[in-house]
Amino acid sequence: MAPDDRQTPVGLLATQLAAGDESALREAYHRWSRLIHTIARNSLGSAADADDVTQQVFIAAWNSRASLRASDEALPAWLIGICRMKVIDALRARSRGFRNEEAMMSEALDEPVVRNLDGVIDSVVVRDALAALGDPRAQILTMVYLEDKTHDDVARHLSIPLGTVKSHVRRGLERLRSVFEEVDSLV
Structure with missing residues (x-):
């Protein structure tokens, strides 16, 4: 006003x-x-x-x-x-x-965002294949490839000889390769 x-x-x-x-x-x-x-x-x-x-x-x-x-x-x-x-x-x-x-x-x-279905399937196959290997082989491969530990670190952590760790890695990878070949033949 x-x-x-x-x-x-x-x-x-x-x-x-x-x-x-x-x-x-x-x-x-x-x-x-x-x-x-x-x-x-x-x-x-x-x-x-x-x-x-x-x-x-x-x-x-x-x-x-x-x-x-x-x-x-x-x-x-x-x-x-x-x-x-x-x-x-x-x-x-x-x-x-x-x-x-x-x-x-x-x-x-x-909630994870699923961007690549093939990546998710591969992840599931790898986890199942690792579980099928059993311990200590699955644990050793997980430590080496998923946790980026050296063979020496794994040997010290599990208190097993270095040669045994390397053998488990080699045999575990061979088994995983055969699993992936089976999966690829189905797809």
């Missing part, structure tokens, strides 16, 4: 707003929108979110004007009450958004 304009008494303004007078809504906005915006900004920490809440408060005030009691204290308290509800709604929406983002990130990290 311009400085020389006279303000409508709050009780009369509430009565006019409740009756559906758009000029009363406009005046209420000019008088209390900064207060509503400040409350929303302090609660939400964001001027952009406070802008949205302020707009929502006055839209809600217009839409629910029939519930307004006409008195000097009722109108500003009613607007502040609407503001608190809209702030709560904004915080809930923000919380849901964070939970949804966390869930999507969690799913993306937990």
Whole structure:
């Protein structure tokens, strides 16, 4: 409002707003929108979110004007009450958004993406073939080829002679080769 304009008494303004007078809504906005915006900004920490809440408060005030009691204290308290509800709604929406983002990130990290079906099949065949070899041969091949351990490291870790490790590797690879040849002949 311009400085020389006279303000409508709050009780009369509430009565006019409740009756559906758009000029009363406009005046209420000019008088209390900064207060509503400040409350929303302090609660939400964001001027952009406070802008949205302020707009929502006055839209809600217009839409629910029939519930307004006409008195000097009722109108500003009613607007502040609407503001608190809209702030709560904004915080809930923000919380849901964070939970949804966390869930999507969690799913993306937990579920492997299958890009190459042949690679998945090969992985399954290798694991099955290793399991069929039995220990210690499967354990030795796993350590050498999947864990990148040297033959010496494996011998020390399993407390077996180096020559035995090398024999298990050679015989295990021969067995795996024959398994892969069988699989290739089926495909």
